[in-house]
Amino acid sequence: MANRIVECVPNFSEGRDAATVRALTEAVCAVPGVVLLDQTMDPDHHRAVLTFAGAPEAVAEAAFHAAKTAAARIDLRTHQGVHPRVGATDVVPFVPIRDVTMRECVELARAVGRRIGEELKIPVFLYEQAATHPAHANLSDVRRGGLPGLAARMADDPAWTPDFGPRRLHPTAGATAVGARRILVAFNVNLATNDLDIANAIAKIVRQSSGGLAHVKAIGVPLAGRGHVQVAMNLVNIDDTPVHVAFEAVRREAGQRGVQVAGSELIGLVPRQAVAQARTAGIQIDSFDPSKILETRLEQAGFGGA
Secondary structure, eight states: OOSOEEEEOOEESOSSOHHHHHHHHHHHHTSTTEEEEEEEEETTTTEEEEEEEEOHHHHHHHHHHHHHHHHHHOOGGGOOOSSOOSBSEEEEEEEEEESOOHHHHHHHHHHHHHHHHHHHOOOEEEEETTOSSGGGSSHHHHHTTHHHHHHHHHHHOGGGOOSBSOSSOBTTTBOEEEEEOOOOEEEEEEESOOOHHHHHHHHHHHSGGGTOSTTEEEEEEEETTTTEEEEEEEESOTTTSOHHHHHHHHHHHHHHTTOOEEEEEEESOBOHHHHHHHHHTTOOOTTOOGGGBHHHHHHHTTSOOO
């Protein structure tokens, strides 16, 4: 296979209807030169995440067709889930893996964002490295206040004019954030309590935007199906803040509130480095499947390691 590899990890607002998630994966797999590396769906978060890789142009085509499928099948007017979202296709990040620059991923994001805006009539906000406006760079700012909050900003604030597409939300598909970023690790710590205020308080302390850990994004979420709450984190730079540092910060804050950690989990594909760091530090990752290591999946797909 080609040496130039881009990864795409789109998140969709559907975690309960297997037929819809299957349609999304089929849209991706129908594009020649693209390999689906992983898929997850979570009914509490009501969210599905696909991970696929391939040559840049093929990955861009697959991302667009997945977004088109999501727009046809997902209706946010009836969506109920605990994860923040603004779109049927909520976020589409492009990640350089091998022989591709971040700049090239920015160009992919802009090309796909333009197609989503113009062909699907969905407003698109470019974020992270692809952002054209500082207000849009942080994904949490795009999602702030959910769909009503974004709709109000789009109507009243010129800074919230979409990069592409109409100046109002799509009636069923909302909006989509498209960007370019580094590899991140999705890491969740479950707490032995159903008190969401505790999870929210801990998330606020550990996330970078509140003065916490560098390169950490965190929110508290309820997991009704499991009877507890969770501190859900994105570790954007595991060189600066590895898994065990984030885990210990959450465990320390939970302990100060008289709450025990009920477990932790890595979501989706993770680089080998993150797993090795966690094991060296003695962090127990619940039900971790070694095949979820990114380099392993790339090798199995014929791409070689990252």
